Amino acid sequence: MYKEGDFDDNEYDDDDRDEEVKEGCYFPELIARGEKTDYYLSEGFAQYQCYKPYVITPNKILMMGSPSSSELSNIYSTYYNTAFCSEDETFFPECVDPEEARHCGLPKYIENGKAIEFMFPRDLTSKDDDENGYEYQYFDDDIMGMMKEVMDDYDNYREPDEMMPFMARYICDEGFVMMKTMRSDMGGVVKIA
Numbered sequence: 001m002y003k004e005g006d007f008d009d010n011e012y013d014d015d016d017r018d019e020e021v022k023e024g025c026y027f028p029e030l031i032a033r034g035e036k037t038d039y040y041l042s043e044g045f046a047q048y049q050c051y052k053p054y055v056i057t058p059n060k061i062l063m064m065g066s067p068s069s070s071e072l073s074n075i076y077s078t079y080y081n082t083a084f085c086s087e088d089e090t091f092f093p094e095c096v097d098p099e100e101a102r103h104c105g106l107p108k109y110i111e112n113g114k115a116i117e118f119m120f121p122r123d124l125t126s127k128d129d130d131e132n133g134y135e136y137q138y139f140d141d142d143i144m145g146m147m148k149e150v151m152d153d154y155d156n157y158r159e160p161d162e163m164m165p166f167m168a169r170y171i172c173d174e175g176f177v178m179m180k181t182m183r184s185d186m187g188g189v190v191k192i193a
Contacts, residue, residue, distance in 0.1 A: 025085030033095035044085040050095035055105025059091045063163040068135035073118040077108045103164035113172040118165035
């Protein structure tokens, strides 16, 4: 179908408006290395997906300033692939090369299932006296052990993006059974390189 490099640098972006125009919102069918999948005009947003091998990276405006890991998880699961309009300007997710992204682009939905919980690197840091009042998600010792194991697999020179999940717990739709992985019902990165 499509191969790496086919959609680099917006050369196929169908936005034929003057680049200087910033007023009004516009959700093109194509973005760099991706395409629109859903559009909700009345709500002022659209959803996008990336062409393989690129990973979707949410607009950082949505992710910044979250006071808790559980809120960050909720924001990611709801808006990871969403472009939105604010003050007559459109903000898009990006389709990024996996090596540049510093995350693996964990999806909300999988075939016949969905993510119910996302884990972030910050959940592994010290929880004592967080100076910014950040609230962490609670994970039992088994889950924390799996999370530490996955984080240990990251390259030493390349830290993961702390605003992007590195693991997720998935459930199946009714009538389907989870095929367990080496980490049970968890999905995550083994190594970024």
